[in-house]
Amino acid sequence: MENTDLIILWGSNAREAHPVMFHHMMKSIRQRGAQLVVVDPRRISGIEFASLHLPVHVGGDVALANAVGHVILEEGLENREFIARATEGFEAYREAVEKYRPEDVEHMTGVPAGKVRQLARMYAQADRAILCWTLGITEHHNAVQNVHALINLALLTGKVGRYGSGLAPLRGQNNVQGGGDMGALPNRLPGFQDLTDPAARKRCEDAWGLPVPEKVGKHQTAMFKAMADGEIRALYIIGENPVQSEANLHHVRGLFEGLDFLLVQDIFLTPTGEMADVVLPASASFAEAEGTVTNSERRVQRLRPALKPPGEARDDLWIVEELAIRMGVPGWTHRSAEEAWDELRRVSPIHAGMSYRRLEELGGLQWPCPSEDHPGSPFLHARLWENPISGKRAPFVTAEHEPTAEQVDAEYPFMLTTGRRLADYNTGVQSRHYAAPHGHREVLEMCEEDMDRLGFQEGELCRVSSRRGKVEVQVSRSRKVRPGLLFMSLNHPDEVPTNLLTLDATDPVAGTAEFKATAVRVERVATQGADSHPVEEAAQQNA
Amino acid sequence: MADTFQVLIDGHEAIAHEGETILDVLRRAQVETPTLCTHEHLTPAKACRACVVELKGSRALVASCERKAEPGMEVRTDSERVQNARRGVFELLLSQNDVSTAPALAAQAESVGADPGRYRGQRYEKGFFDDNQLYVRDYDKCILCYRCVEACGPDVQNTFALTVSGRGFDAGIAAGFGESLPDSACVFCGNCVAVCPTGALMDRREHSLRAEGRWDEERYDVVQTTCSYCGVGCQLELHVDRASNEIVKVTSPMDHSVTHGFLCVKGRYGYSFVEAGGD
Numbered sequence: 001m002e003n004t005d006l007i008i009l010w011g012s013n014a015r016e017a018h019p020v021m022f023h024h025m026m027k028s029i030r031q032r033g034a035q036l037v038v039v040d041p042r043r044i045s046g047i048e049f050a051s052l053h054l055p056v057h058v059g060g061d062v063a064l065a066n067a068v069g070h071v072i073l074e075e076g077l078e079n080r081e082f083i084a085r086a087t088e089g090f091e092a093y094r095e096a097v098e099k100y101r102p103e104d105v106e107h108m109t110g111v112p113a114g115k116v117r118q119l120a121r122m123y124a125q126a127d128r129a130i131l132c133w134t135l136g137i138t139e140h141h142n143a144v145q146n147v148h149a150l151i152n153l154a155l156l157t158g159k160v161g162r163y164g165s166g167l168a169p170l171r172g173q174n175n176v177q178g179g180g181d182m183g184a185l186p187n188r189l190p191g192f193q194d195l196t197d198p199a200a201r202k203r204c205e206d207a208w209g210l211p212v213p214e215k216v217g218k219h220q221t222a223m224f225k226a227m228a229d230g231e232i233r234a235l236y237i238i239g240e241n242p243v244q245s246e247a248n249l250h251h252v253r254g255l256f257e258g259l260d261f262l263l264v265q266d267i268f269l270t271p272t273g274e275m276a277d278v279v280l281p282a283s284a285s286f287a288e289a290e291g292t293v294t295n296s297e298r299r300v301q302r303l304r305p306a307l308k309p310p311g312e313a314r315d316d317l318w319i320v321e322e323l324a325i326r327m328g329v330p331g332w333t334h335r336s337a338e339e340a341w342d343e344l345r346r347v348s349p350i351h352a353g354m355s356y357r358r359l360e361e362l363g364g365l366q367w368p369c370p371s372e373d374h375p376g377s378p379f380l381h382a383r384l385w386e387n388p389i390s391g392k393r394a395p396f397v398t399a400e401h402e403p404t405a406e407q408v409d410a411e412y413p414f415m416l417t418t419g420r421r422l423a424d425y426n427t428g429v430q431s432r433h434y435a436a437p438h439g440h441r442e443v444l445e446m447c448e449e450d451m452d453r454l455g456f457q458e459g460e461l462c463r464v465s466s467r468r469g470k471v472e473v474q475v476s477r478s479r480k481v482r483p484g485l486l487f488m489s490l491n492h493p494d495e496v497p498t499n500l501l502t503l504d505a506t507d508p509v510a511g512t513a514e515f516k517a518t519a520v521r522v523e524r525v526a527t528q529g530a531d532s533h534p535v536e537e538a539a540q541q542n543a
Numbered sequence: 544m545a546d547t548f549q550v551l552i553d554g555h556e557a558i559a560h561e562g563e564t565i566l567d568v569l570r571r572a573q574v575e576t577p578t579l580c581t582h583e584h585l586t587p588a589k590a591c592r593a594c595v596v597e598l599k600g601s602r603a604l605v606a607s608c609e610r611k612a613e614p615g616m617e618v619r620t621d622s623e624r625v626q627n628a629r630r631g632v633f634e635l636l637l638s639q640n641d642v643s644t645a646p647a648l649a650a651q652a653e654s655v656g657a658d659p660g661r662y663r664g665q666r667y668e669k670g671f672f673d674d675n676q677l678y679v680r681d682y683d684k685c686i687l688c689y690r691c692v693e694a695c696g697p698d699v700q701n702t703f704a705l706t707v708s709g710r711g712f713d714a715g716i717a718a719g720f721g722e723s724l725p726d727s728a729c730v731f732c733g734n735c736v737a738v739c740p741t742g743a744l745m746d747r748r749e750h751s752l753r754a755e756g757r758w759d760e761e762r763y764d765v766v767q768t769t770c771s772y773c774g775v776g777c778q779l780e781l782h783v784d785r786a787s788n789e790i791v792k793v794t795s796p797m798d799h800s801v802t803h804g805f806l807c808v809k810g811r812y813g814y815s816f817v818e819a820g821g822d
Contacts, residue, residue: 019732019807020775026701049701171774267816284817286771287781287790293769295776295801306766306781307817308788363778363799422730423808425772431809433816435676435747437725 002027003164006122006129010039010150011061011136011516015046016422018134018170021296022046035126037119039064040136041110041417042480042487052118055482057110058415058517059404061137064109065149066100066401068120072156073097077124082158086384089396093152096398108401124157128164135172135419139515141505145399152396160394161381171296172420174286178294181351181367182344186217191348207347209331221504221511227255234261238316239282241270244427244493247502247513248468265319268429271493282316283309289316290337292359294367298377300354301364404517405505408484412466412519414450416486418498419516424491431491442496444522445478445487454522461525464488466518469500472525486520548614553621565607565618566594574620577629577651580688581608582738584803585698588689593632593651597622604628626655633657639667639712641683644742644753648686669715674723677731677812679750682715684743691716691735691744699805704729733811737794737804746812749792763791770810777802777810790814 001007001024015022028034029049036050041058056064072078073094083090102113109116123129131154137146147169154160154167171177183190189212193200201212218226220242226232235256246252256262256275264276273279283289288309294300309315314322317337324332338356345352350368358372359365365376383390408415424440425431432440444464446456456462462475464486473488473496481487488498505514550559550568557572564587569576579591587608595604599617604625607618619625633652637659642648652659669682687707695705704727708717718727736744745753752758763782770777778799782792793811797804 018773018775019730020777020802020805020810022701023699023803023805026697026699030697046701173774174769174771174776176774268819284771286768286779287814287817293776295769296774297776299776299801301769301776301778301801302767304766304768306764306768306783307790364776364801425809425813430771430816431813433819434809434813435815436808436812437675437677437729437731 001025001130001168003032004028004034004128004130005032005164006035006037006126008037008039008119008123008129008131009044009046009050010131010133011138011146012132012134012170013040013042013044013046013136013419014132014134014170015044017172017420018296019422021170035122037122039119041482041485043482044480045422052115052122054109054111054115054119057108058417058485059140060109060111060401061140061146062142062149062399063100063105063401064111064116065146065153066097066399067102067105067109067111067113067116068123069093069097069153069156070100071102071117071120072124072153074101075121075124077121078156079124079158082384083156085387086158086389086394087155087396088393089398093156093396093398096400100401105401108403123153123159126159128162129157129159130164130166130168131159132168132170134170136516138169138510138512139418140512140517141405141507141514142399142402143507143512144509145402148397149399152399155394155396161379161384163379166379166381168296173426174295175293177296177298178292178300181294181298181348186219186222189347190344191350193348203347207343219511221506221513224252224255224504227258230258233259234263235259236263236265237272237276238265239267241266241272241427241429243272243275244270244497244499245490246504247499247515248504249497249499250469251504265316266429267313270427270429280319281311281313282319283313285316288313291317292337292341295364298366298380299364300351300359300367302356302359405514406467406503406517406519408519412521414484414486414520414522416464416466416488416501416518416520417516418488418490418502418518421489421491424489426491427493428491440492442473442489442492442498443476444473445481446475446522447479447481447483447485448477449483451475451477456524463523463525464501464520465523466501466503466520468503469497471496471498471500475522486522490515548612550612550614550616550618552618559612559614559616563612565596565598565605565610565612565616568612569596569607569618569620575654576607576620577633577655578608579648579651579686579740580690582690582693583797584805585690585693585738588693590687590689591632593629595625595628595632596620597625629655630657634659634661636686638662638664640686640741641667641681642741644684644745645740648741665712672724675725675731676747677808678733678736678744678746680716680724681743681745684741685716686741686743687714687716688740690738690740694734694738694805695729699803700730700732700734702728702730702732705735731808731812732806733808734805737806737811746792752791758791762786767796770806772807772809772813775801777806779806779810779814781814789818 007025037052038047038050039054102116159165181192187195189200204212262276263278264273265280265282267284287306291303292300321334353369353371353374354365369376423436456475459474463472490498502515502518547560549556559568577593579593580588589606589609594607596607597619598605634657667683672680692705696703704718718724766781770779780794781790784791795802795804795806
């Protein structure tokens, strides 16, 4: 990130959500003269350092990426040598983006065509460029299509597989990468190995002395459906608070109430824990437990215990092992975190070279790191620059624009998008305890024009309603949102459960819900016994 | 252009690398050199003049933190002129500043033979600012090294909440136009606190423990771990009082490639959930 010429933040509020990553970006910008481009419906923090802002419509990302691809091809800026040597599916892609001339798709993208053309030229002509995205891309019902649309741009211009040039999804949690790497995905084994790969299954079976099921499991969205269908009757949840963090909470709560048995393991008695039949108190991993986590750059780093956990709280590893032992699973004993890690190294080729000793000495290692003399891998896909390339070609996967699952209309005239704010984090379980100087509170961000039009005062309590629920929240003037667009975080669900509003339209592959796009209406909250009424009416009465 | 070349330090030959400062060469040659404003990750402000050296051919003493080494340079650090200048820097600081939380400064003053009582002039009374729950500012301890301004500004954080206001003896660090921190652009990353060499900027918890006479670095263990929040993977140094089983301070290692010692508000201050009761 410090050695690139162009950084694109696409649906990524990095300065607030990944502040220290933004430090690295600023080094490229200040020391190398790199350019920053922001693609975001909001005027996010840090935009003052950007040379270009593309205010994309919520859900206009595929259309916009395809329009960028269209311009690159129209102006002959594609990397033909790279496309021919390292990719496949290019002709279908060319055909697909043909109809996304930026001037023709402005109604989908919301971005003036001139800016689209400017970005296309900047990206194609940069020596090195890093395209970063976060949940603005992935919290959509067509998340996987959004990601493919961005990958296509990197393949089109050869902006992948070189130092300082690549694709960087910025991870939102300290071990979201590591969780997937360890096989906490329905179709993966430890080491991000494909569950359907017999060789990978055999490696694990040999190490574990147990057969590994061949059948791909369910991701969370599919599990919710199975709960609704009565197929799943019991849940074991570790370190997650879904009755506040999921979309369409009224529905989620109903699913949880219908379970026969719920086991929750967490550091606090969360609202999810309050619904549980059994709660197992866990230690806080970063300060009370031994282990590893993996960051956004695939760097495995150590966690070390500094404090004694309170009360009966135990290490997550100990709890899982103890459950297995008490359930009579043969061969299970209590082991150290390092012993568990060394077992992982035996089954996962990409982690094989990462001993605790090396992680300690080198300040972490980036996978793949196949042997103890391997320095780790700062970037991936260098093989695409070999001539001829080794292994498979990188495929273009064409994506087509789809509108957001919910659209604004007369009844729900505002588009609400959600995200994180700097001082807070997810459902606030960790972050609400420290004395943030501006407090921990939720507001509805609305632009000045809409506030004036609707006659709202700063800090006035309003009611936000979607087709699924309603919340009351103070409205606040914001220069980050434009007319018709509102913003709230999910960080204060005890006071303002934003996810009562959000829609559980999910991506068919990834299962992610479209947290970024909810049609809502905003009403003045009745005072002194008067009924509430839509502010449009109120504004008219005031006029 | 040669990658490495020779320079003379106090009459001895030393190797310098292209792009290095004189201070870099001095440090590698293990020539003890006092420094206050320079910091490994910040642009030198050249403000403190503690690291001055005599350079043959240069009329004035030069700040070694800033001047790049050149082939054939002849540098003296052991001359009376250099020693006098350095001693003067520390004597003037000692005459105006409260250095009670700056043991490194006091030790350097002693090593150059500074006489704390040499100058008797006006002392700093720039005020103690206690306007938020995360860190306090005691500007009687500020030596105007500009590190906080650099860290808040273009070198790290790019927030530009802190600036220098006033001139001469009245110069001081201010948030915005003399605003309180919560009213300023400050995002409370505490990166200014991390680089402050004198304790003028201090985390609230350390300040409170010191005020109660309970701050005791000898008792604290420092445990390096990974932050529990976003996916950047910042390394935290948890300063822990084992006896009371509590975190007293969070810093980050200056030599780690992920953070270079710099954090955000949640990483540095958002740890208190581990001490929270079940609520």
